[in-house]
Amino acid sequence: MGVCDAFGQYEQYAPVGKPVIMNAPHLPKVAGIDSTVPPPAHTVAPASETAAPPVPAAPVAPAVAILQDRLAGWVSDLTTLHELTERVARTADRDDALREIVRAGAALVGARRGLIVLEPADGQGPDTTIGLGLAHADLGHIETVPRSVTSYGRILDGLPDADSEIASPDLLSEDGLDPRHREVAARLGYAASYAVPLATSAAGRLGAAVWLYDEPAEPGERQRHLIGLYVRYATEHLARLTELERARCKVATITEELLPSRLPRVAGVQLAARHRTGPRGGGDWYDALPLPEGALGLAVGSVTGAGPSAVAAMGRLRASLRAYAVMEGEDPVAVLSDLELLLRLTEPARSATALFAYCEPALRKIVLAGAGHAPPLVIGERRTEFVETSLSAPLGMLACWEAPSVEFSPEPGETVLLYTDGLLHRTGDAMDRAFARLHAAAASVPKSIRDDPGSIADHVLRTVLPDGLDAVDSREDVVLLAARFD
Structure with missing residues (x-):
């Protein structure tokens, strides 16, 4: 609404029957502003002017x-x-x-x-x-x-x-x-x-x-x-x-439908997941699927970009990883190699990070491989430490991706926390400080909740992102996947 339009509306709204003089000899005062400029106080008038009698001010017309x-x-x-x-x-x-x-x-x-x-x-x-x-x-x-x-x-x-x-x-x-x-x-x-x-x-x-x-x-x-x-x-x-x-709401609904509706129940391990989606919808995802011989596959990843196209790419990538995990899940490097080839052929302008872990809960043994993804975090009574993984470029960045896998064994009662880098980016800190904040949050998990992976994930989320930063709108998605081994 322009000022001229508003004045025009007010002209129509103004009471009728009141005379308006448009040819007043002097500009009217508006909001206490006097259009006349008084002479400076130190100016001395000529003697001829001082002798003249003062002229009374003309009364203001009604x-x-x-x-x-x-x-x-x-x-x-x-x-x-x-x-x-x-x-x-x-x-x-x-x-x-x-x-x-x-x-x-x-x-x-x-x-x-x-x-x-x-x-x-x-x-x-x-x-x-x-x-x-x-x-x-x-x-x-x-x-x-x-x-x-x-x-x-x-x-x-x-x-x-x-x-x-x-x-x-x-x-x-x-x-x-x-x-x-x-x-x-x-x-x-x-x-x-x-x-x-x-x-x-x-x-x-x-x-x-x-x-x-x-x-x-x-x-x-x-x-x-x-x-x-x-x-x-x-x-x-x-x-x-x-x-x-x-x-x-539509993007959030589609994103949630592309992620697991519930986590599987596998003997020897308890699972919990937390997911926060940005206002535009992002490409962060997680998955947990039972594999033959009592094994369990755990995966987290992030697709570049935001909005519906990133959500769609995330859905395709997650579905493909599930298929590769069923066929050759015991070899995480082969799973990610196949995923990289698919991404390079179907999404040539997009890259992604991913981490896949092949778990044998009965033996408490985990073999994992990561492509440009942050390392998992082991949380226990005696230790809180990041798993040492090999450095690797994200998927779609190299002509042929392949990096060695690593193997480690969590102790009974320890929780392995997988997450996406959105958790680190939402802090607003440099990456080294964000990793330090995450480590401190995991080390401060109270003993009373160490038996519940969901409570551990909630504690880490609130501690790393205090003051409601985990719930506010952000361009960064957040995914946490916690697996506690008996």
Whole structure:
């Protein structure tokens, strides 16, 4: 909304019947700014001028004063509108935008409490309710009121006369008010409400916003004009965030479907996995599959890039590794060599890191090979150390990949932790410091949870990424696969 457009709308909104003088001899004062420049205090006027009697200032015409007040009001309203729209435009999360809209709307209409119900008309969701000055129990009471008698329910259901604002200046005195609605209003202590739809021409109806007054009241004409301008802009921003949230949910769903729905049960070993997906979806993955003769294959990997193409490449790579592991899993080098050849032929512009471990739980023996991947971490009562693996380039980086495998034996009760480098990158530290932080987190695992690989993975995740960094949106995926050997 341009400034000229806003002024044009205010011209239409301005009260009629007031004279406006456009040919005033001097520019009017606006917001306390005086257009005249006074002479410096140290300047001495000539004697002839000092002898002349002072000339009294001409009185300001009433019409000029009216114009000044009107302009000052317009400037104040536009400044407020600009600040509020900037604040909502800075929100990058759907729920944050909803909280900002209901808070800003309450300030514009002069209410203390309110709520927003997000319920897109296309039925694709997401559906949510955000309250201002209302606890969860209060929102629950409001939801017990029959939907058809609430202002937001009429808007969301598209009932007649519900495509614009709905004002109820004195709820408790309305004839025919639903008894449950009257009871809830008395319990929560609100006597009036003002509701507006949240809709755009492209996305259609997204939801409804309702503000509640403690006493009988309703917004004035000026307030309704401002809230209309604000909601129009804020709803466009909310529609963009809603589409982004839907895209994220779709990518996350596809990613989760491409990963194991559950981990296998193999005698002699307990498994647990943790996965965090970035907002665009990434190519980090893990797998655990039972192999012949009681063996177990463990794998983690990461495909370069982000978004749907990386997710698709991850799915193809994981499915191929499962096939190679079944055929020649006892030789991890052969498994990764076959995977490298497949990647080079089918994804020539993409590289990937991978680690595959062939485990024999009955013998507590592990043979593993890695292609550009971070080494596993052994966590036990007597030691916490990284497994020494051979250095190797990622898959797809060399004309022919092959690196020697390594063999080690975990002690009874020890946990082998496999992970992707997203865990290290999310710390924001240099790699050496990130590895040190990971080692310290593993060494600090309490003895009370060392028997549970899931608790160990959770402890490492929270310690390496404190303050909720494991849950916030990030470009980096995180995968942890923990295997505790009996």
